[in-house]
Amino acid sequence: MAQRTPLYDVHVHAGARIVEFAGWEMPVQYQGVLAEHEAVRERVGLFDVSHMGEVVFRGPKALESLQRLFTNDLARCADGQAQYGCLCRDAGGIVDDVVVYRRSADDLLVCVNAANRQKDYDWLHGRAFGAEVTNESDAWAQLALQGPLAAGVLQRLTSVRLPSIGTYRFTNSDVAGIPCMIARTGYTGEDGFELFSASEQGPKLWSVLMGAGQPEGIRPCGLGARDSLRLEMAYRLYGSDMDDTTTPLEAGLSWVVKLDKGDFVGRQALQKQKEAGLSKKLVGFTLTEPGIARHGYAVLQDGKPVGNVTSGTKSPSLGISIGLAYVPPGLAAEGSTFAVDVRGRAVAAKVVKTPFYAKKK
């Protein structure tokens, strides 16, 4: 049976349309994806992301142990800072893409994708060299307050000076009396915060944030807007854009792979792949003819399938069709053209620079 977050009843009361996603019954939208998307780009929106999991490394060997399982370099991540990266298999395939919150060298929280809660815990726990690894996923609620006006809303509810929390930094403090880990992170491309609280405090935290954001026109936002917002930023979605068979180099995540940091699981394979060259690369594209590309559609060159679309939608902010696709390296340069097989019709596409959307100054 599908799982529910501690906020399930809140969503139902708010009139959300509930769908199953990654084994979770989640709100896909409240009033509508476009209105929610726009609220986050222009004002502020609130997401329940409690389906995300939390795996914690503790003990004197915590940092050293996680370093050996993570592609990015936690030595370059200060206490109170977060870092994005991948967990890889020996062969280089991605187990998950995660954000590590370094509370201290002996206490690091790994935020993992909902579908991978158990898989990641099993993977990490089985390979942790001397660290104590616990799956705290059920203990946490996680709310994402996102948008240019998010800081103004949150500041009314907390005594922490929010300007002191830089991007990808976090601190522990109360929000409306509820103890939270307040992180300036998100998946939308806008300024905003992810608030981690005790699971049972989630509904209360949701309601005080919704109340505080009324003057700003805050909207509850579902997974539909979360997906269109992340895709405009070309943020990868695990399970759609990458999986156990794709490497971070292929997925365009070489910026979070630090081959020179010392050994880690998958390093040798990735080093080898880097030297040998890639056979496919994830690129951002726009359709230059009418249509919408969708996950699974074929990329065509001279009428033959040479790749596949992993994500696609019509960008609500830009009004054009955007997507991500694996293509041969020869088609990966900006300006390269190919076609996408949209239900039997070859629709022209062009590789463009990502992110697709540039945040308003």
Added chain:
Amino acid sequence: MNFPDDLKYTKEHEWCRIKGNRVVVGITDHAQNQLGDIVYVELPEVGDPVKKGESFGVVESTKAVSEIFSPVSGKVVEVNDPLSDAPETINEDPYEEGWMIQVEFSSGKELEELLDVDAYKKFVEEEAE
């Protein structure tokens, strides 16, 4: 939910307005609500043949693609072209401005198989259970 009683309906959630030897076809209020914000439509061209129960076009929301099925067999004689630039019209006014195509039907018999408003309402309720 609004279901005009002068229309006929299908179990695929299209509506039909019968005008002489033609039917005007669109999707119902229930269908547009289920789909969410419609951001793209693909419609046939004037002169294209359509067949009862077969797909004649698609509507897409930000997240999903849905086919639209013809309630009758015949020939497309008019297409609501402005929908290409303003697909949200289908959300806003599904029964008037949001019409999709007009079909000159080949057999009046097929009309008898369409649902009337009460039968359609009942079908929607049953589907929700």
